[in-house]
Every structure is written in structure tokens, then in C-alpha cells.
Amino acid sequence: MIWIVLAAAACVVRFDFVKLYRQKQFKDLSISACLLGCAVTLFILRSARVPIPDPLDWINAVYKPASKIILSALS
Amino acid sequence: MIEKGKINARQFAILTLLFSMGSAILIVPSALTAAAKQDGWISAIVGVAAGISLLAFYNALGSRHPDLTLIEYTELLLGKWVGKIVGLLFFSFFLLLSALVLRNVGDFITTIVMPETPIEAVHLILLVAIAMGVGLGLEVIARSAEIFLPWVMVLLFFLIVFLFPQIEMDRIQPVFESGVKAIVRGSLSVISIPYLELVVFLMIFPYAGKPHRRGAALIKGGLIGGAVLVLITMLCVFVLGWDFASRHTFPSYTLAKKIQIGEFLQRIEVLVAIIWFLTIFFKLALCFYASVLGLAQLLKMNAYRPLIVPCAMIVLLVSIVVYPNIVYFRIFASEIWPFYALTIGFFLPLLVWAASLIRSADDTASKSRPPA
Numbered sequence: 001m002i003w004i005v006l007a008a009a010a011c012v013v014r015f016d017f018v019k020l021y022r023q024k025q026f027k028d029l030s031i032s033a034c035l036l037g038c039a040v041t042l043f044i045l046r047s048a049r050v051p052i053p054d055p056l057d058w059i060n061a062v063y064k065p066a067s068k069i070i071l072s073a074l075s
Numbered sequence: 076m077i078e079k080g081k082i083n084a085r086q087f088a089i090l091t092l093l094f095s096m097g098s099a100i101l102i103v104p105s106a107l108t109a110a111a112k113q114d115g116w117i118s119a120i121v122g123v124a125a126g127i128s129l130l131a132f133y134n135a136l137g138s139r140h141p142d143l144t145l146i147e148y149t150e151l152l153l154g155k156w157v158g159k160i161v162g163l164l165f166f167s168f169f170l171l172l173s174a175l176v177l178r179n180v181g182d183f184i185t186t187i188v189m190p191e192t193p194i195e196a197v198h199l200i201l202l203v204a205i206a207m208g209v210g211l212g213l214e215v216i217a218r219s220a221e222i223f224l225p226w227v228m229v230l231l232f233f234l235i236v237f238l239f240p241q242i243e244m245d246r247i248q249p250v251f252e253s254g255v256k257a258i259v260r261g262s263l264s265v266i267s268i269p270y271l272e273l274v275v276f277l278m279i280f281p282y283a284g285k286p287h288r289r290g291a292a293l294i295k296g297g298l299i300g301g302a303v304l305v306l307i308t309m310l311c312v313f314v315l316g317w318d319f320a321s322r323h324t325f326p327s328y329t330l331a332k333k334i335q336i337g338e339f340l341q342r343i344e345v346l347v348a349i350i351w352f353l354t355i356f357f358k359l360a361l362c363f364y365a366s367v368l369g370l371a372q373l374l375k376m377n378a379y380r381p382l383i384v385p386c387a388m389i390v391l392l393v394s395i396v397v398y399p400n401i402v403y404f405r406i407f408a409s410e411i412w413p414f415y416a417l418t419i420g421f422f423l424p425l426l427v428w429a430a431s432l433i434r435s436a437d438d439t440a441s442k443s444r445p446p447a
Contacts, residue, residue: 040388
């Protein structure tokens with residue numbers, strides 16, 4: 001998995017980023033590079049078996065009380 | 076505008092139809108029959124009715140700024156900071172939705188078709204197709220939806236017609252046994268999947284043909300998709316019985332397994348699974364397109380193309396991390412998702428709409444005031 005991701009990242013750098021650099025679209029380049037860096041970092045962390053936080057856990061934490069109240073009113 | 080593509084109203088209706096059939100057809104019959112037992116179909120009808128009024132609201136909101144996408148006019152109306160934060164909330168919703176839809180497909184394939192395949196492989200292959208589609212643009216996605224629609228309709232037709240011999244009318248009785256509360260609880264799942272998720276379409280609203288025809292197309296697609304959902308839920312109750320349907324994770328697939336005409340037409344369920352793949356593909360393509368376009372507009376970029384591969388990687392990661400097992404998902408989908416989707420799909424657009432009304436009232440007031 002991680003090899004595929006790293007290979008894809010390398011392809012993106014080689015094909016897309018070089019083109020963006022030549023077209024002098026530095027804002028696009030920097031945003032895309034940031035995102036790519038985040039994604040690759042997360043994948044590396046995951047392959048090192050570091051637990052990745054789960055967005056659904058955060059949503060659960062926020063909405064559980066409201067959900068309990070409304071659903072028990074509907075039972 | 077970053078997107079230069081244009082689709083017509085017919086393609087918009089087809090996209091709405093495929094989107095609303097999307098993962099709903101896999102998840103919703105089970106949730107409906109679990110909540111309302113054999114009255115699941117009544118729940119579905121109530122949910123579709125509420126969903127159509129929601130679509131009318133989206134049309135009203137989208138028509139106030141016919142050339143701007145949701146994230147563009149959010150930032151315009153709510154100011155730079157609040158607008159950007161709300162826009163970020165929308166973007167995170169679209170991205171999370173993409174990850175969840177992808178995970179649905181992955182779960183379906185690894186549960187039903189290829190249990191020994193690691194789920195990451197399925198996700199990767201589908202994401203490559205999605206990334207290519209989104210890279211080619213909205214017009215291409217819409218045109219391919221037009222091409223695939225007849226296949227989806229034909230396969231649905233076969234599913235319904237071949238199941239006719241196995242319908243037992245008794246399974247729907249006693250009607251209305253569950254009571255109004257259970258029916259409303261069941262309709263929450265239909266409203267949240269797919270109708271609240273149709274807020275995604277406010278991102279492609281400005282590119283969809285003549286402004287006065289968009290609302291009708293949206294509602295037409297949503298109505299037909301809802302009718303298909305109601306029909307499938309009815310079939311689940313008629314053919315499988317409500318207890319069976321509520322226990323299965325994918326009862327519509329079990330429905331397809333039951334097709335048996337004579338000795339020669341059996342085990343054609345994978346052909347019917349093609350319906351699910353196609354509809355979920357378009358749902359995922361649109362959600363991913365909305366998130367990539369939204370982020371590009373939020374950050375005022377020149378084009379959304381450079382964002383496609385990084386966002387696809389993030390969607391891939393989130394789709395694997397997002398829930399450990401199907402039980403977590405079922406509880407999440409029935410108890411938490413309706414409220415989260417309600418916040419992002421209804422209350423936030425309501426806020427934007429209110430801001431739009433206040434702004435235009437301000438504008439007309441200041442225009443009609445005589446110059447000082």
C-alpha cells in the first residue's frame with residue numbers, strides 16, 4: 001500500500017508539479033504540495049502502525065447527546 | 076469560475092437520479108425495516124416526500140445566485156472569515172461523504188463478491204477511475220451518466236419483473252402496526268441518505284443548463300430516485316419479509332439472489348450488483364468532484380486539477396480509517412448520521428439562505444433610499 005502511495009506521489013511530483021512550476025502557478029503548487037505532504041505523512045504513519053484518529057469518532061462525540069434525546073423521543 | 080464545463084438540464088436530472096439511488100439502495104431498506112418493520116415502505120414514502128421539499132429548498136437557495144457554487148456564495152454572503160469556516164465545514168462534509176461512499180462499495184464487494192480481497196485494493200482501483208473521471212471534468216461525468224442510465228433502468232426493470240412471482244402480499248400486514256413514531260424514525264434514514272447529501276448538487280448547480288430548468292430537473296431526478304427506493308423497500312418486505320430484510324446488511328442484494336425463473340435463470344445477482352456499482356460510482360464521482368472544486372474555490376486557486384491526487388489519497392486513507400467494522404457503521408448511519416447531515420445539509424444552507432435574504436433586503440433598501 002505504502003509503495004503504491006509513494007509511487008503515486010512521485011508521479012505527481014514528476015508530472016504535475018513540474019508543469020505547475022513551469023507555468024509559474026506557485027499558489028496552486030504550494031497548496032497541492034502541502035496536501036500531498038499531509039497525505040503521504042498520514043500513510044507513512046499508518047504503515048508504521050501509529051493509530052490514525054477517526055473523524056467519525058469526533059462526529060459521534062458531538063452528536064451523541066442530541067441523537068439520544070431525539071431518538072428516545074421517537075420511540 | 077474554475078469549471079468551464081456545461082451540462083444540460085436532462086443530464087442534471089440523470090445525475091440526481093443516479094445519486095439518489097446510489098448507496099441509499101444498499102443501506103436504506105435495512106434501516107427502514109429495522110425501524111418500522113413491515114411499514115418500512117410507508118417510512119420510505121414519508122422520507123421521499125420530505126426529501127422533495129428539501130430539494131425545493133435547495134433550488135430556492137441555488138437560484139438566488141445562479142452563477143455561483145455553494146462555497147462561492149457562502150463566502151460572499153457570510154463574509155471572509157465566517158464564510159471560509161462554513162465553506163470548510165461543507166468541504167469536510169463532501170470529503171467525508173466521499174470516503175464513506177467509497178467504504179460502502181468496498182464493504183459490499185468484500186462482503187459479497189470477493190471476501191478474500193483486501194479492502195484497500197478495491198478502494199484503490201475505484202479511486203483511480205474516479206480520479207480519472209473528475210480530472211476529465213463535469214461534462215464527461217454527465218455524459219457517461221447518460222450512457223449508463225439505460226443499463227441501470229433495464230437491470231432494475233428485470234429485478235422487479237423477475238421477482239413478481241415471489242411476492243407474498245401477506246408479509247406487508249398488519250399495516251401501520253408500528254405507529255407514527257417508528258415510521259418517522261425510519262424516514263430519518265431516507266431523508267439523510269440521500270436527500271440531505273444532495274446538498275452536493277449545489278456545487279454543480281451553476282453549470283447545469285438554463286437557470287429556470289434546474290429546479291424541475293433536480294426534483295424530477297429526486298422523485299424518480301425516491302420512487303425506486305420505495306419500490307425496492309416494498310419488494311424487500313414483500314419477498315423477504317421485514318425481519319429478514321432488517322437483519323441483512325444488503326437486503327437488496329439478497330433480493331436479487333432470489334430471482335429464479337424455471338431452472339435456467341438463477342444466480343444472476345452479480346448482474347444486479349452492477350446497478351449498485353454504477354450508481355455508487357456516480358455518487359462518489361460527484362461527491363469527490365464537489366470536494367475538489369470546493370477546496371479550489373475556497374483557496375482561490377486557478378484550477379482544481381492539482382488537488383485531485385492529494386485529495387484522492389486523503390479519501391483513500393479516511394475510507395479505511397473511518398470505521399473498524401460494519402456494526403459501528405450501522406449504528407452510526409442510523410443514529411448519528413441523520414443529525415450531522417441535517418446540520419450540514421439543512422441548517423448551514425438555511426443560514427446561507429437567510430444571509431442572502433438579509434443582504435438583498437439591505438441592497439434594495441439602500442437602492443430605494445434617496446441619495447443623501
